[in-house]
Amino acid sequence: xxAKESAVNLxxxxxxxxxxxxxxxxxISGGRGLITYRDMVAADPGGALDLSFVSEVDGKVVxxxxxxxxxxxxxxxxxxxxxxxxxxxxxxxxxxxxRLVNALLEHCHAEGINTIRAVLDERNTDLKRFFQRLGFRxxxxxxxxxxxxx
Amino acid sequence: xxxLERGEPKVRIRPMEHEDIxxxxxxxxxxxxxxxxxxxxxxxxxxxxxxxxxSFVAEVDGVVQxxxxxxxxxxxxxxxxxxxxxxxxxxxxxxxxxxxxKMVNTLLDxxxxxxxxxxxxxxxxxxxxxxxxxxxxxFRRGELIDYTKTL
Numbered sequence: 001x002x003a004k005e006s007a008v009n010l011x012x013x014x015x016x017x018x019x020x021x022x023x024x025x026x027x028i029s030g031g032r033g034l035i036t037y038r039d040m041v042a043a044d045p046g047g048a049l050d051l052s053f054v055s056e057v058d059g060k061v062v063x064x065x066x067x068x069x070x071x072x073x074x075x076x077x078x079x080x081x082x083x084x085x086x087x088x089x090x091x092x093x094x095x096x097x098x099r100l101v102n103a104l105l106e107h108c109h110a111e112g113i114n115t116i117r118a119v120l121d122e123r124n125t126d127l128k129r130f131f132q133r134l135g136f137r138x139x140x141x142x143x144x145x146x147x148x149x150x
Numbered sequence: 151x152x153x154l155e156r157g158e159p160k161v162r163i164r165p166m167e168h169e170d171i172x173x174x175x176x177x178x179x180x181x182x183x184x185x186x187x188x189x190x191x192x193x194x195x196x197x198x199x200x201x202x203x204x205s206f207v208a209e210v211d212g213v214v215q216x217x218x219x220x221x222x223x224x225x226x227x228x229x230x231x232x233x234x235x236x237x238x239x240x241x242x243x244x245x246x247x248x249x250x251x252k253m254v255n256t257l258l259d260x261x262x263x264x265x266x267x268x269x270x271x272x273x274x275x276x277x278x279x280x281x282x283x284x285x286x287x288x289f290r291r292g293e294l295i296d297y298t299k300t301l
Binding site: 116132145 | 292296
């Protein structure tokens with residue numbers, strides 16, 4: 001662990017962050033890239049429904065949370081959905097992800113968005129523990145999926 | 151108050167349009183008894199590319215009595231493009247007539263023709279009626295669960 005403890009700055013994601021976001025994504029995925037440029041354009045950082053944040057160290061984006069305001073269910077509820085949390089491997093284990101989630105929570109609180117939701121794989125115990133630590137609790141929602149072959 | 155006369159109602163499923171928003175909100179109000187803030191309309195109209203592309207309404211004799219709101223999403227690792235059902239609603243007076251099934255089937259056909267990999271919905275694990283509906287439509291329980299924080 002390096003001795004330098006630079007200040008971590010959190011701010012809303014902007015369109016100009018797309019390249020930095022995709023760089024980190026490629027870095028964590030061994031170059032494959034899990035998120036495409038098209039995804040990021042669709043996410044519309046800084047747009048009306050976007051709730052994404054980035055985390056910067058010395059002016060460099062080292063992590064991000066993609067989140068979005070949406071309406072779901074009957075009856076409809078207004079919720080923030082966490083779509084992805086990614087931290088540059090060189091900056092992991094420093095609480096960057098927790099701070100990103102907390103920035104989202106604070107923002108939602110200020111905006112009167114009372115429900116924040118993350119959908120995750122039930123076998124991913126690390127991720128479950130991460131969200132539990134931040135005060136998330138398992139809801140009664142499960143997913144049903146219809147896949148198309150060929 | 152509408153009550154159906156005997157005979158088969160004419161159900162037509164068509165893509166949702168901007169002008170349907172009032173009908174959609176009216177059905178939502180009827181189901182929930184809640185009057186939504188105008189921001190709802192703004193959000194839906196502000197999200198046209200995302201939401202309306204995969205959304206449909208069901209008309210019975212020319213009147214909107216049901217809707218399905220769905221959007222494209224990229225999920226999982228590696229990311230696959232799926233259709234995500236966000237909201238499915240049918241006017242209480244028109245439930246149990248196969249309208250939801252028709253709307254979901256239209257969505258499935260559309261997603262298949264657009265080469266999406268799958269269609270997904272999150273539902274309450276205790277809602278056996280919804281489970282039954284989606285299992286009947288060929289859906290299977292996935293491995294995703296939901297963690298929620300309420301402020």
